[in-house]
Amino acid sequence: MTPGPDPLLVVRDLSVGYMVGATNIAALDQVEFDIDRGESLGIVGESGSGKSTLGLTLMSLLPRNASIRAGAVILKGLNLRNLQPEDLREIQGKEVAMIFQDPLTSLNPTLRIGTQMMDVLRAHGHGMHQTRRERIIRALEEVGIPDAANRIKRFPHEFSGGMRQRVMIAMALMLEPALIIADEPTSALDTTLQVQILALMKRLQTKHGTAILFISHDLAVVAGVCHRVLVMYAGRVVEEGDVSSVLERPLHPYTKALLASRPSVTRRNERLATIPGRVQLGLGCAFANRCLHAQSVCRRQAPRYVKVERNRVRCHIYDESSAYHVEGGSPLSDGFDV
Amino acid sequence: MSLRNVRAYFWENPLLSLGIGRGSGTPTRAVDGVNLELKRGETVGLVGESGSGKTTLGRTIVGLEALTGGQILYEGQDIANFRSGARLRRLRKHVQMIFQDSQASLSPRLRVSYLLQEPYRIHEVPTGERHTVADLLGMVDLAADQAVKFPHELSGGQAKRIGIARALALRPELVIADEPTAGLDVSAAASILNLMQDLQDRFGLTYLLITHDLNVVSYFADVIAVMYLGRLMEVGPAKELFDAPAHPYTRALLEAAPDPQTARSIRGPRLVLSGEIPSPRNPPAACRFHTRCPFVQPVCRTRDPSPEEVGPRHVVMCHFWREVLSGEAIPSSSTGKESTR
16 A cells, blocks of 8 residues: 555544434444555545545544444554543644535634634643734635734634635644545535635645545545545445546446546536436445446445555455456456446 | 626615615626527526626526616517516516525425426416426436425435426426536436436427536536626637637636546646635726736726627637637736646
8 A cells, every 4th residue: 555654544444333213324334544644635425425424533523423333543653542532632623623614604603713713722722812813813824814914803704705714724724733634625615716725725735744634525626636535435435546546547336437427528528427326235335236347246245345456446346356257358458347 | 588788786775776766885786787698499508606696697587686787588578677477477487497505495394296386386377288296207307206205305416306397397498507516416416417408308498507617517508608797708609618718717717627637637727716706896997807817917907808709609808818719828927826736
């Protein structure tokens, strides 16, 4: 795998479930990955894939009816599952910070921006009032908010959408965390603002050496910001690799279908591929009921997570030890297409 | 349909918006002089950022906002000042809207079956001339058992389909679709776009497709109209605009549309617009785009460009469109930025 010998974050065998009544609903199933310091990793999936749950788990923000059922989340050598709530709260915001999708709902509408940012610094015990104020103004200037000294007196609704998102980024960066989790940070913005925010995030990442976990439903957006990407489906990671190889040679049938269903200016006249059916969990592969290449082994047995060149994929097609029968040629040859 | 110098202004005093009384105070010029032709059977993509006025234009066409000035000609007749209930209601049989927030546009206390029959009740359509609920659901690829559900029991994609089915119930000729794929997953969005195209082929619909994402209109728009702060910056055949945009704003929108292929080869667009769209209460003087234009020159700040013809049915409002088209125009460093790779 690409990450180095001393990764910042190590996630192994992570399973998270929500209790609804007496039933446990699995949101994450055996999720595994590493993030290096300063690296950006993209998590791509549609609604229900578990990508947001993953972000919340890493931030220790799971709701009360959710819990980590199994696995380990190790940040800078510390297993977050073994920590006491006070210690977790120390880490939250300081080592790991989060940027949410809709800044209007994640910023307190009744408090001035300056006050909210001050709260963050106070909660982590930083310095005296004057140094905090300077720190806040510097953070806002760094994300491109003009006239920061006056803007801190304003309320969230007085900012435009793009500006509010910049405020969220400033708040996340203020404590200089080692990892920032961005959950759909640009989905609520127009494409022209999205481009600005992504460029800003890349610039800040280079400057501060922060690792970024970028969660999105859009593979193209992730492609512009991240080095590597994980594709999630129904709570499982189905493919992992560096961005260019996943985009140019997607391995998993779901990844291929996802790429083929995006309308694109450069592929204007092609009919969009759609993925028939809905997510249906069963004994075998979660994607089996919607996969064009499914065979009986796919429905009976969950596929293993195997290495294919420099990537990894959870699919029987690429597992030489599985009962899957590949006709004519290797699954990696060009003739094999969705 | 022909839009001639259409204007929709909003004043803080709502009476002024209705044309009652005279007042001082600056109106918000949401739509400020739009000229556009919609030909039968065509899809016109109306693109621009939030705040450009495109949703207001759509709402003005269906009569949800009052027109401040100009003409809207539908099959030769000026519908702009249809104030009376009867005339407006008759128009609604021909011009319908699919709303951006599908869930919000469906009354939460009514079941799908009632929602789909509501248009017939309002327009007093005799039972023999109505589509059945099952028919309407079938048109949008939904099973008949969806009829008993309440809106909150529908997924985003399903709610969108119900919105489409309801818009089609009266067999309109023109459908205005406001951000049809907003809030949908990639695969759900693909289904909706395919569905819209199939319905167009089947019923001969004319679409005005409103969106900020050029990838969405690239799918089946015949004509693209680019809107900024209440005015159209460029209008032309889709193929021409995608291959050779003449207006800097069109170019910026194209480069901002996320695309796995361009992300791969370019790793970020070459043209990043700085800042955000100014408020329509206070649009910049002369060329409205001059505050964000990467190619701005002194004349742009003093003289408003007039529409110029680039080709048949292709019009642009820019002093330097020839240079933008040929690629000779070079971004100046003060407003536009070249991104670093």
